[in-house]
């Protein structure tokens with residue numbers, strides 16, 4: 655049969671070579687090294703491929719820190735010697751149960767892996783493993799190790815507010831509000847609704863709006879408000895952090911600027927107005943995909959929250 659095709663085209667030869675490589679070779683002895691690494695899955699779905707020690711691509715030690723902006727989570731950092739897409743799997747047992755990767759949001763391999771670990775409690779020992787891939791498809795995995803997020807001192811003053819700046823207040827009215835408009839959203843998973851869902855692990859992120867970022871919420875009816883907070887999102891390298899913001903009430907009265915806060919330091923600012931639609935404008939930031947973990951508007955303390963003719 656081969657003799658009958660004296661001059662097969664180069665294209666045909668090339669195709670045959672690819673097929674031979676892609677299929678692997680059941681009698682491996684004659685296969686090239688490259689083909690030998692491509693092995694068909696076993697009946698159980700286990701692929702007997704090559705897996706390398708993560709230490710081969712590891713530039714720095716694994717580091718685990720408390721998140722200064724949020725005591726409810728930790729931060730994991732590692733630098734790799736070449737761009738990689740990496741995941742850390744972690745949990746209280748060697749069955750892990752959590753997996754996280756960097757939120758650098760560039761969609762491809764990176765060298766500085768700064769990873770938020772939502773729910774990692776300070777002082778608790780967790781088991782973890784780091785795994786990832788380089789651009790040539792080589793896969794790497796570390797040994798299973800343990801980490802403990804160091805315990806940090808709580809910030810001085812009230813856990814909800816900023817100590818002496820804070821007034822006694824009632825419920826966060828933003829939790830019952832709706833989104834009217836936002837300057838933009840980064841995409842799926844970064845919607846404006848994330849800024850009013852009461853969840854510190856969800857964020858509204860803009861698509862590079864920087865100092866032009868804004869979000870407008872509707873309280874449903876005119877409400878008396880005695881305090882405001884804007885919990886900025888921020889990348890672990892400090893970018894996308896809002897510094898100052900203003901609020902505009904019903905398209906008219908502007909209050910502020912106020913300092914932006916975060917879950918660890920909410921930066922409660924005292925206000926006194928009645929209104930329904932409130933727009934938060936970022937007026938200064940480190941630029942980039944700014945946004946908010948939460949925006950919060952507080953009703954007066956219980957018993958003083960239903961009308962605007964309250965005692966003064």
Ligand SMILES: [Ca+2]
Nearest residue numbers: 848853856947
């Ligand atoms: Ca949220």
